[in-house]
Amino acid sequence: MAHTLLFAGGIGITPMLSMAYALEAAGASWELHYCGRTADRLAFTDELTRFGARAQLHVDTGDKDQLLDINHVLATAAADRHLYACGPNGFMDFIVKSAENNNWHPACVHLERFGAELNTDGAPFTVVAQKPGKTFEVQPGETISQKLEENGIAVQVSCQSGVCGTCLTRVVDGMPDHRDLVQTDIEKASNAQITVCCSRSKTKKLVLDV
Ligand code: FES
Structure with missing residues (x-):
């Protein structure tokens, strides 16, 4: 049971x-x-x-x-x-x-976990917000959620450090560089979702279902 x-x-x-x-x-x-x-x-x-x-x-x-x-x-x-x-x-x-x-x-x-140190280092990458068809660059030191917000795309966030799962977003294409502590290893390996508050991209382009 x-x-x-x-x-x-x-x-x-x-x-x-x-x-x-x-x-x-x-x-x-x-x-x-x-x-x-x-x-x-x-x-x-x-x-x-x-x-x-x-x-x-x-x-x-x-x-x-x-x-x-x-x-x-x-x-x-x-x-x-x-x-x-x-x-x-x-x-x-x-x-x-x-x-x-x-x-x-x-x-x-x-x-x-109570909180994780946010590591936003890494190469720049392109995010495509599929619904409005908007494309933008995420530079080192920036987060996807910040950029979504700047582009007028609503995304729910809470902890902003990869521990709560509020910002999990469906990945349409590309491979996330998972930096959260909320998804299991199996979930991360499936690359089905990404925590946009802290994770980055292993591929040059990431297409998100937002
Ligand atoms: S806002 Fe908590 S994991 Fe992203």
Whole structure:
């Protein structure tokens, strides 16, 4: 049966809490593991009680029996089981490593990082906005989303650093130079979509479905 596991480390609870509400509203099967150093550093603890046993708190300095037993939690890997994690880098690395150790397929592991350093270096390339038929150049230091905006083409952005997926745009032709942390390796290899806030192009021309 499809099941979603949410892992939050520290402040990473914020996006995971929104996901918990969405999963609950959809009647999905899910569980949340929220980890922190000390109990007083955990936020939303009252709010989380509404989810009962689906939301579990794990405090590093707490009793042994409430610590996160990650290998137990990740013991069952299956195509319809997905995990989402958000937290500090060390926490994320721990979740990713544990998922690997328990044979989770990378496509089932989704990470939301706090922020990525935006690297806009690279060769200039041409973007074709297919719908208005507009063509423009993206120079080093510029982003596709900036250029779309400058050309009067609406594109939704949020994090502007490749971590949220809001700006994912369908690629009609060309090969993106993916610089986001939101798509899985398989999704990136398919070149079906590009995060226009941070990614560039490996081909001289990129045609987008905007
Ligand atoms: S705006 Fe968040 S990934 Fe592009």
